[in-house]
Amino acid sequence: MSRLKSSERRMKLILILQDSKKRLTVDELAETFGVSRRTIFRDFNVLSEINVPVTWDKYSGYGVMEGYKVPPLMFTAQELATIMVGLNFVKSQVDKQLVDDAKGVELKIKNTIPDELKEFMSSLDDRTVVDPFLHFGHEKKEGGNWYLVSSAISQSKSLGFSYLSKSENEITERTIDPYLLVFYRDHWNVIGFSHKREAIRNFVLDRMDAVKILDKKFARKTEMDVEGLIFGSNESGQLVEVLVNESADRAFRANLPTKIFKQNPVSDKKNKVGFHFENLDYINEWLLQFGNKVEILSPEELKQKRKKILASMMKSL
Numbered sequence: 001m002s003r004l005k006s007s008e009r010r011m012k013l014i015l016i017l018q019d020s021k022k023r024l025t026v027d028e029l030a031e032t033f034g035v036s037r038r039t040i041f042r043d044f045n046v047l048s049e050i051n052v053p054v055t056w057d058k059y060s061g062y063g064v065m066e067g068y069k070v071p072p073l074m075f076t077a078q079e080l081a082t083i084m085v086g087l088n089f090v091k092s093q094v095d096k097q098l099v100d101d102a103k104g105v106e107l108k109i110k111n112t113i114p115d116e117l118k119e120f121m122s123s124l125d126d127r128t129v130v131d132p133f134l135h136f137g138h139e140k141k142e143g144g145n146w147y148l149v150s151s152a153i154s155q156s157k158s159l160g161f162s163y164l165s166k167s168e169n170e171i172t173e174r175t176i177d178p179y180l181l182v183f184y185r186d187h188w189n190v191i192g193f194s195h196k197r198e199a200i201r202n203f204v205l206d207r208m209d210a211v212k213i214l215d216k217k218f219a220r221k222t223e224m225d226v227e228g229l230i231f232g233s234n235e236s237g238q239l240v241e242v243l244v245n246e247s248a249d250r251a252f253r254a255n256l257p258t259k260i261f262k263q264n265p266v267s268d269k270k271n272k273v274g275f276h277f278e279n280l281d282y283i284n285e286w287l288l289q290f291g292n293k294v295e296i297l298s299p300e301e302l303k304q305k306r307k308k309i310l311a312s313m314m315k316s317l
Contacts, residue, residue: 009033010043012104014052015111017064025061075113077120083109084121089130095188095206098146145211146181149190153178158214159192164207172196176203177218180229184257191229193218200229237278241297244271248293257286272297280305 016032017024029040044062047054053065075083090102110121152159156177163174178192179200187204194201237258244252246269253260262274277283284305287294296303 006043006046008104009035010046012107013040013043014047014064015107017054017062018068018111019107020063023057023061023063028061075109075117077117080109080113080117080121081124084124084128085130088125088128092130093188095146101147145208146188146205148211148213149178149205150181152213153181153190155213156217156219158195158216158218159190159211160214161203161211162209163203164209166204166207171209174203175214176201180226182230237276238280238299238301239274240277240280240283240299240302241272241274242287243295243297244273244290245269245293246271248290252290252294257283284309 013029013033016029026037026040030037033040044054053068055063055065057063087102087106091099091106093099093102106125110118113121149159158175159178160173160175162171164171175195176190176192177195178190180191182189182191182202187206189202189204190208191200191202193199243266249271252273256275258275258277260273260275264272266272280299280302284302287296287306288309296306
């Protein structure tokens with residue numbers, strides 16, 4: 001478990017002792033929180049001072065007095081079901097820090113609600129799966145420190161970090177004024193004003209390292225709404241036009257990583273769709289998922305990229 005502030009650790013300590021089916025030793029607790037035995041003993045002293053009834057048995061370890069409960073949180077069953085959907089989405093994330101934080105929130109809620117809601121919550125936990133391909137298919141990894149990024153956004157402070165550029169395959173030092181956190185398909189992004197490029201840019205969190213909040217407040221260069229921030233970086237890109245079969249239309253619209261700016265039906269079964277996009281290599285690979293259900297009309301450069309990637313795929317057969 002990641003390092004926690006002492007107050008957060010002590011709250012989790014109460015909840016773990018309250019939830020555990022058996023008593024726990026100091027060594028077990030120290031390993032759980034990644035701290036020393038001395039720190040756990042110090043935590044027990046603090047809990048004693050605030051009248052948390054911690055009990056101890058020399059043969060089996062520590063627990064809390066039977067019947068002791070942290071005051072319950074008041075949720076309706078529908079509100080709790082909504083929370084579980086959100087928590088299961090976060091627990092499906094690739095970012096290990098997000099997963100750990102979601103489990104901590106779940107533990108707090110589960111141990112501070114009435115028993116009947118606790119049973120309801122437990123029954124939903126194993127039966128609500130959000131994005132199974134992310135949940136079961138990806139190894140969890142460290143990356144980006146979403147909490148520092150969100151803190152910088154809330155404080156309007158600049159961020160400094162090392163960034164691995166996928167296209168250039170090099171690590172550079174970056175400074176940005178962060179505006180927005182965005183989740184797209186299988187990764188988190190921060191959108192902000194890049195000091196290096198002097199323009200709005202998107203950065204993938206798991207390619208960011210050594211993230212730190214700088215002691216420098218910023219004001220936004222332009223007043224952009226959320227939609228403008230997400231899609232604005234592609235407005236200067238090339239015009240892409242495609243024909244989309246009706247059978248692929250819904251998935252195409254839901255997942256296209258930019259904004260459609262014009263469309264019109266060319267038959268009962270096909271729509272002509274136009275959008276701007278900056279990175280033609282990326283959109284070329286993205287369009288491949290639709291096979292022959294999406295036909296590239298323009299630009300010619302993108303059509304040539306499609307031919308090249310298909311030839312490469314055939315060569316490997």
